[in-house]
Amino acid sequence: MTAVAERPAAVEAPKARTVEVRIRRYNPEISDEVRWVTYQVQAYPTDRVLNLLTKIKDEQDGTLTFRRSCAHGVCGSDAMRINGVNRLACKVLMKDMPAKLTIEPIKGLPVEKDLVVDMEPFFEAYRAVKPFLITGGNPPTKEWLQSQADRDRYDDTTKCILCAACTTSCPVFWTDGSYFGPAAIVNAHRFIFDSRDQGAEERLEILNDREGVWRCRTTFNCTEACPRGIEITKAIKEVKQALLFRRV
């Protein structure tokens, strides 16, 4: 076998297939009823689900509404439920998907139109955990010193792109929207474990609230949903341990 033949996606003569895409449509400007509309789309194995949505909007139905921007998994605009699982539409390749797709908005946030949800409650929870560096005393002339090991301590939670895939996959968040949700805790973790930060006490106090970290039932939905591969459940566990340790 030649080296070229071993490089599949880039060189295989792409074969398109017809995919059935079933989408939850809702536009209160027209009707309060939810409609399910099915579209037939030609899809290549290298197509992302976002490409299919774009094709539908461009070629079949311009009214289909969804958010998107970077299209390669770093901006966090296009989190949605694809065949029952929260994913970024731009990170799901059709080669990994069956010929039938069901697409819905992420759950637990008010739907505004089609796949667009109101993100404000999500960002409100984020803002509530003081997601910024809190320091005291005189700042250094140059940079704060931090060892690479201390830097590595919170590396995982700096990857968050605030797409809400985790929070809207959490059963606790679905049943009680006042729970902060995993993303807010991830962003609190990012600062609590930053050696430069002195706001851990304030943040832990906020997360110790009845809507805080103790509501987590460790179902791991969030970790599975995270498109950035953050070990969210582990981060939440570390925050819980910090609270317990603090109380000892």
Add this chain to the structure above:
Amino acid sequence: MQTHRYDVVIVGAGGAGMRAALESSNRTRTAVLTKLYPTRSHTGAAQGGMCAALANVEEDNWEWHTFDTVKGGDYLVDQDAAEVMCREAIDAVLDLEKMGLPFNRTPAGRIDQRRFGGHTRNHGEAPVRRSCYAADRTGHMILQTLYQNCVKQGVEFYNEFYVLDLLLSPRADGVEVASGVVAYELATGEIHVFQAKSVVLATGGFGKVFKTTSNAHTLTGDGMGVVWRKGLPLEDMEFFQFHPTGLAGLGILLSEAARGEGAILRNSEGERFMERYAPTIKDLAPRDIVARSMANEVREGRGAGPHKDYVLLDLTHLPREQIDAKLPDITEFARTYLGVEPYTEPVPVYPTAHYAMGGVPTNVEAEVLRNNTDVVPGLYAAGEVACVSVHGSNRLGTNSLLDINVFGRRAGIAAADHALGVELPELPAAAEQQVATMVRRLLTSTGTERVAVIRGELQNTMDRNAQVFRTEESLAEVQADIAKLKERYAEVAISDKGRRYNSELLEAVELGFLLDLAEVLVVSARNRKESRGGHAREDYLERDDENYMKHTMAYRQADGSIALDWKPVVQTRYQPMARKY
């Protein structure tokens, strides 16, 4: 229609806009208008780093950085502006660190630095470690850090507000000053007039004029387009950067940091071809040179793959721990989108449209110029939308993250200073009218043309005719294509007639800006009969300092045609030399 009054209105919430907001919002009533949510901006896609001569890991100084920037820009850089940027780079990085940015660290706990294309020690002797970085998601960390600090400072955002017009009003002495902007609210379809003493444009670039691009769907040049339609000039629009290492066929960016960490470009014969084109710094030559070298390898039949239409980025000799620690995101892109495992296989890459060196002309205070010398009082621009010009005809890697921080900060300070010294200007009569008419026309159009068809044809002809290599013939062809597409655009119609989250309507508006800016790019490119930096003419292979050591200034005429003029380049320390690496 609603009317709002602020001291400072900032348009765009990427790095430049939020950096400006941090300066202005603690001194003046500031609003930030963004067509996305702040953390969705394309600053977050930047990977490799932000250069500053901290000298944390080896000898370095900001004068060397300035020289590299000037030479990298093929001497079309305004040297006073480059000096400002490279000198202030050091504080810009330290400011971000104090705001919380998690830079990678040296063993001594200082900010770590690595090599990057075109950044050298002592005026070109050898690559230097100048890029401060956070793995390969430096832009993400800058965007998050700036947003975090905006949250801390209570900055007021208007999310998903599309600014579609700039308002100018005559002052008592007759000079036109900025008086606000008109925005369309995506959620409701309502038009909002923002009356302001200062307006800062920080809307980013317009890479979506090309098909193969690293740019987000949303980078449609709205800020430049709005300025253009007001009869204000655009500078150096022919200079567009094609980043060498886009994933082949997709355009998704693989950071130059890969080569900074030691990755090598190879042709189908396995040859490290950059040794022939840039013997001293090889794979770390500036982007324009590497992109042309790659395109040349493919053209001469040494491309890899079944169609011989790409080259290979080889990381297989790098230790896996180094790849995992320093380049985790981009190796995941290769796995996800091409199914290639960078540990063991070289990654197919080809140049991708990446960055506009040109834009809205400004001075070093980020004030927008109305001609070669006079400013529009109260109007500022920073970041990719602006042309200071610190990038000249080719931007060095990492200098964009630097640009947004240095000039975003300067724009915020200047806008606040100005706002504190003037009264709120009167709004022009029927301020919202132009936007209202445009929206109504699109909603009621009965034409038969579709947005996606025209956009696709524009992107195809731009890729075919105005990409890495250009000729009089190819540029004439794309100009004729654009003229026809503009006629068809007048007949464009949309199917969504609603007011609620009408993204189809806004795609139609954005297409109008793309067509305008593509035309300015092509007309400016046809007029520059030389090869310099990102503008490579096959019919004029050499740089021609005698005739073209000057900036292009393009103006929209009342009849819609384009008038071209020139602006002198500011030279301080460095005389133009042949550009060898």
